[in-house]
Amino acid sequence: MKGDADMGFSRGPKEPVKEVETNVWVCTNDDCNGWMRESYSFEEDPKCPFCKSSMKQEMRVLPELK
Numbered sequence: 001m002k003g004d005a006d007m008g009f010s011r012g013p014k015e016p017v018k019e020v021e022t023n024v025w026v027c028t029n030d031d032c033n034g035w036m037r038e039s040y041s042f043e044e045d046p047k048c049p050f051c052k053s054s055m056k057q058e059m060r061v062l063p064e065l066k
């Protein structure tokens, strides 16, 4: 065990990972399932990193990032 065991909330019953609604960019190419979290993109109109198609914004429920 190393590192993260002493952050206070690691004791007690295990909590499931909290899921939150998250803005993501989703590839518009039906043959591609590329997507990324909006907070990972610095572009206003990003291109898919896999196929270079344009991307559209969508809301997804994803595990919360700490």
Ligand SMILES: [Zn+2]
Pocket: 027, 028, 029, 032, 033, 034, 048, 049, 050, 051, 052, 053
């Ligand atoms: Zn794509």
